[in-house]
Amino acid sequence: MHASYVPLNSGLTPLLLHEVRGNPSLLNTAAEALKSGASELEILTDLRRRWSSELARAALTIMKMSQRALQGKFHLLQSRLPVFYAVPEALEQATSLPAALHKAAIMAAAVSPGTSAVDIGCGIGGDSIALARHFPLLAMEISPLRALMAHWNLQALSLRHLVVQCDIAQGPAHLSSATVLHADPARRSVGRRTVDQYHPDLQLLERIARSCVLAALKLSPAADFSSLPPGPLELLSVDGQVVEATLWLGQNRDALQLGNRTATLIEGVRKWRMTGTPQPAIPTLATPDQFIFEIAGALTRSGLAWNLLAALQLQPITADGCYATAPTMTAHPALRVFEMLTIVPFDLTRLRRAVASLPEDSSDSTPQLEVKTRGGLGINTDSLQKKLAPYARRSMVLMIYRGCDGVMAAITRRVPVDRWNLMGPHLRSGVLHATAELGVVSAAEQF
Numbered sequence: 477m478h479a480s481y482v483p484l485n486s487g488l489t490p491l492l493l494h495e496v497r498g499n500p501s502l503l504n505t506a507a508e509a510l511k512s513g514a515s516e517l518e519i520l521t522d523l524r525r526r527w528s529s530e531l532a533r534a535a536l537t538i539m540k541m542s543q544r545a546l547q548g549k550f551h552l553l554q555s556r557l558p559v560f561y562a563v564p565e566a567l568e569q570a571t572s573l574p575a576a577l578h579k580a581a582i583m584a585a586a587v588s589p590g591t592s593a594v595d596i597g598c599g600i601g602g603d604s605i606a607l608a609r610h611f612p613l614l615a616m617e618i619s620p621l622r623a624l625m626a627h628w629n630l631q632a633l634s635l636r637h638l639v640v641q642c643d644i645a646q647g648p649a650h651l652s653s654a655t656v657l658h659a660d661p662a663r664r665s666v667g668r669r670t671v672d673q674y675h676p677d678l679q680l681l682e683r684i685a686r687s688c689v690l691a692a693l694k695l696s697p698a699a700d701f702s703s704l705p706p707g708p709l710e711l712l713s714v715d716g717q718v719v720e721a722t723l724w725l726g727q728n729r730d731a732l733q734l735g736n737r738t739a740t741l742i743e744g745v746r747k748w749r750m751t752g753t754p755q756p757a758i759p760t761l762a763t764p765d766q767f768i769f770e771i772a773g774a775l776t777r778s779g780l781a782w783n784l785l786a787a788l789q790l791q792p793i794t795a796d797g798c799y800a801t802a803p804t805m806t807a808h809p810a811l812r813v814f815e816m817l818t819i820v821p822f823d824l825t826r827l828r829r830a831v832a833s834l835p836e837d838s839s840d841s842t843p844q845l846e847v848k849t850r851g852g853l854g855i856n857t858d859s860l861q862k863k864l865a866p867y868a869r870r871s872m873v874l875m876i877y878r879g880c881d882g883v884m885a886a887i888t889r890r891v892p893v894d895r896w897n898l899m900g901p902h903l904r905s906g907v908l909h910a911t912a913e914l915g916v917v918s919a920a921e922q923f
Contacts, residue, residue, distance in 0.1 A: 483619040484565040486537050490624050496534045502527055503559065506539040541567055549573060549602065552923040557632050561625035566600045571660065571694065574742045575712045575719055576606035577921035579692050583656045584610035586731045587689050594651055596644050596659040596676065601626035603658050603694070608635035611656065615639045645676040649684050653727065657684060657691040678705065685725040693723040697777055708734035713741045713774035739774040741809055742920050746896055748809035750915030754779030755786060761880040762791035764816055765801045768875060768888055770848070772810040784810055787914050793879045798850040809895050809917065814873055814888035822876055822883040828867055830887055837870035849876040853883060
């Protein structure tokens with residue numbers, strides 16, 4: 477195994493995994509104990525009465541991860557799988573199923589029938605599950621344990637696949653031109669988590685991608701994009717969280733009709749996608765007006781936030797375009813809306829006084845205080861929230877940012893608005909700005 481990449485498998489081995497899987501009573505007992513809300517120590521103590529300590533701990537790990545997977549990234553499979561096999565690190569690294577389904581659907585629409593798929597670095601099978609719905613699949617994984625888990629997850633869904641445990645970096649690789657490629661290089665190597673630390677390295681993956689009809693390379697959204705091979709880059713967000721960057725390569729990538737950058741937001745059953753070339757940043761920052769807008773992270777990370785702000789006539793209040801302002805309401809899938817209550821320079825004493833001075837909201841029986849910050853200010857939002865929450869007599873959102881007047885704290889209220897209805901009704905707090913539909917709203921892929 478590559479010296480710089482050692483998967484963390486929580487003490488599980490393929491042999492141990494086979495033993496646990498071959499003992500349904502053990503897995504069922506662990507699952508029921510988790511549902512009861514018992515502590516981990518209580519569950520292990522109970523399991524050890526009938527099974528060895530090693531088997532008990534392994535079963536608890538498997539069922540905890542299965543529960544987390546089927547309630548989180550793989551919730552679309554809840555009714556289809558009794559157990560989703562995963563270990564903590566692999567589940568953290570795995571592509572969420574909505575994002576995987578989106579990528580696989582793009583590939584399927586852009587290639588001819590008879591195309592097959594290869595998934596390099598398949599992990600526990602997140603992307604493989606989506607690819608195998610459209611293509612005969614060959615999946616490759618460096619970890620024997622994770623390769624076995626991917627096989628069982630795919631097998632349980634009756635998907636066409638072959639999972640091979642191998643290290644693609646150890647030998648030459650050439651794929652047929654009738655192949656789509658997906659690759660998820662490991663990002664947990666020793667040292668800095670940068671593009672040049674990926675395994676397999678991007679140079680190898682780019683060479684393999686050249687022979688393929690289409691290729692998608694999954695990267696960290698925090699990667700240095702200036703060091704990437706040329707190609708359309710897509711930033712993917714699922715339920716408000718930026719989950720990955722996808723570099724599109726291959727002979728047929730022009731058929732995707734993507735610009736230099738694309739931002740895709742997936743929320744529930746809906747999807748919004750915008751593509752283009754980033755515009756220059758707006759040099760002048762504004763003072764917050766009646767409404768503050770938080771721009772989706774996929775837009776700011778892709779560099780397309782400025783395109784959206786210019787089209788919607790919103791004024792930025794931060795240098796990275798993550799917060800903007802306007803005197804009127806604007807509804808859009810890429811915006812979360814807040815109404816200004818008051819604003820003060822960022823200082824704990826002044827903030828405490830400002831929070832306490834806001835009148836009580838009689839309709840709000842359980843006031844909640846939330847702290848949001850953008851721009852790398854190094855603020856511990858959890859600690860600040862605990863310090864200020866006792867003074868709040870109404871629900872509010874503190875938005876801390878560096879603007880034209882220094883570091884400021886805008887105290888706002890979250891405005892509920894149907895962000896997906898771009899021509900929605902006028903709202904109580906202001907006039908809705910009727911906007912053209914920027915990008916494309918469509919149905920998100922379902923399993």
